[in-house]
Amino acid sequence: MSHDTGTTAGPAGTPESPAPYGTGPGSSPGPSTRKRVRIHHLRELKQRGEPWPMLTAYDTYSARLFDDAGIPVLLVGDSAANTVYGYESSLPVTVEEMLPLVRAVTRSVTTSLVVADLPFGSYQASVEQAVTTSARFMKEGRAHAVKLEGGRRLAPHVEAVTGAGVPVMGHIGFTPQSEHNLGGYRVQGRGASGDALIADALALQDAGAFAVVMEMVPAEIAKQITHELHVPTVGIGAGPDCDAQVLVWQDMAGLRPGRVPRFVKQYADLAGTLTTAAKAFADDVRGGTFPAPEHTFH
Ligand SMILES: Nc1nc(=O)c2c([nH]1)NC[C@@H]1CN(c3ccc(C(=O)N[C@@H](CCC(=O)O)C(=O)O)cc3)CN21
Numbered sequence: 001m002s003h004d005t006g007t008t009a010g011p012a013g014t015p016e017s018p019a020p021y022g023t024g025p026g027s028s029p030g031p032s033t034r035k036r037v038r039i040h041h042l043r044e045l046k047q048r049g050e051p052w053p054m055l056t057a058y059d060t061y062s063a064r065l066f067d068d069a070g071i072p073v074l075l076v077g078d079s080a081a082n083t084v085y086g087y088e089s090s091l092p093v094t095v096e097e098m099l100p101l102v103r104a105v106t107r108s109v110t111t112s113l114v115v116a117d118l119p120f121g122s123y124q125a126s127v128e129q130a131v132t133t134s135a136r137f138m139k140e141g142r143a144h145a146v147k148l149e150g151g152r153r154l155a156p157h158v159e160a161v162t163g164a165g166v167p168v169m170g171h172i173g174f175t176p177q178s179e180h181n182l183g184g185y186r187v188q189g190r191g192a193s194g195d196a197l198i199a200d201a202l203a204l205q206d207a208g209a210f211a212v213v214m215e216m217v218p219a220e221i222a223k224q225i226t227h228e229l230h231v232p233t234v235g236i237g238a239g240p241d242c243d244a245q246v247l248v249w250q251d252m253a254g255l256r257p258g259r260v261p262r263f264v265k266q267y268a269d270l271a272g273t274l275t276t277a278a279k280a281f282a283d284d285v286r287g288g289t290f291p292a293p294e295h296t297f298h
């Protein structure tokens with residue numbers, strides 16, 4: 001049985017109720033004219049063949065900027081383990097560390113749909129644990145949806161969480177929380193394992209997932225899965241044929257120090273900009289030119 005019509009997406013979208021986004025590249029309608037992005041809008045974009053962007057966000061200023069820039073979906077990723085907390089991998093981050101970030105982002109947006117990434121160990125143990133943790137992210141974090149990693153084995157969890165009224169985004173391919181089981185940061189679904197990946201994607205859709213992230217998957221497999229699913233696919237290192245693309249914002253904006261994965265495109269050099277600004281501030285303070293009269297109260 002398919003649960004994909006969902007109970008949380010509201011009335012089905014019609015051609016007469018266009019999505020708040022999807023008016024072409026570079027479109028950025030003003031905040032006052034935009035309504036909250038809903039799951040049915042994302043499916044309408046898929047039906048129209050219009051790719052959409054997703055970015056991570058972990059704090060208020062970035063969330064407000066991306067909301068105003070017309071990014072329809074923001075993910076409070078467990079990549080916060082790396083980008084916020086400085087852990088070596090995403091495994092150590094906890095629900096207690098993620099919840100305040102989710103709350104900060106949902107408090108800051110008017111339009112973007114906010115997805116909370118469930119951290120490692122907070123949902124795998126049982127369907128009950130998955131429902132309980134998801135409810136915390138909705139109730140305390142005010143998220144609009146949750147995301148969890150895993151394929152067929154997690155289908156019962158996805159079905160239970162969806163049944164509880166919480167939209168679920170799946171995540172297959174390279175799933176960072178399973179790094180040690182997968183043998184490191186490697187492309188998944190090459191050769192014969194491509195069939196397993198297709199089965200995973202279909203199982204998540206049948207369990208009620210409203211979208212499926214595919215990370216580090218060969219482009220041909222990602223294209224096939226995208227055509228077979230009626231819910232949107234979101235690629236990260238999964239080629240150009242996914243319905244949507246996601247990047248970690250500090251990777252995309254060049255804030256992350258050091259080498260970035262092959263799937264990242266850097267659209268800015270925030271690391272260079274911030275370093276230059278910090279050095280200029282330090283020089284001004286040391287040289288006695290800051291604060292100037294205009295920064296001073298009398
Ligand atoms: N800042 C950040 N960006 C991410 O994309 C990200 C996180 N953090 N944290 C959680 C996971 C970890 N992810 C990662 C991290 C590293 C590679 C990586 O090093 N990939 C290499 C090797 C590929 C291979 O061996 O085939 C690459 O060049 O893409 C990939 C995904 C994706 N997620």
Ligand SMILES: CC(C)C(=O)C(=O)O
Nearest residue numbers: 056077078079117213
């Ligand atoms: C990269 C995305 C898909 C993610 O799971 C994260 O940021 O944690």
Ligand SMILES: [Mg+2]
Nearest residue numbers: 077078079117
């Ligand atoms: Mg994640």
